[in-house]
Amino acid sequence: MSERTGEGSEGGASGESGSRRVEVYPGKEAVVEFDPALTFECVPDCTWCCHHGVLLYDDDFYELAQRASLAETTETFRGEEFVRKEEKDHDHVGEDGEACVFLREDGLCALHAEHDWKPTRCSVFPLEVREVDGEIHVDVRGEAHEHCDGLGVSDRRLVDELDAFLPPLLWELEDPDTERAL
Ligand code: SF4
């Protein structure tokens, strides 16, 4: 992964003083809008990002179909498919008592733990992606600063490991924006 700062003309990051253009995969660059000093390590007991429904891109939908019943685990909202959330009888829930259908009592994701796979949106968190003039821009999701326990607790710089958060699929999507929520 290579990294360079953009001050207007360099790397095409026009007008985004201090933004950083990173080649995440060969030929696939992202414009990084967060502080490159920011570090992250998921704190498993937190589970905050699993208290919500999760947007499924088409590829995720087909991948999920190979691992779980779509009828039992997904729902359609405004023409898009989401992993459902539901009431849980364990403590890993949001204020409404609900969490993602795949969040287990031990705080682990059933898809990740049992199938070594999770939806693209789950990989991206605590980052968010938006497409600007055909380019992928990546920032830390606003709510993550408040709720994600994993920010600033390790020496792993987010900017050094963007390939762990941004699956190549994002560069192929017509609408990769990750802000849509259930
Ligand atoms: S699919 Fe797994 S990682 Fe994604 S929100 Fe649900 S429990 Fe969390």
Ligand code: SF4
């Ligand atoms: S909100 Fe952050 S620390 Fe908490 S489970 Fe999600 S990624 Fe991990």
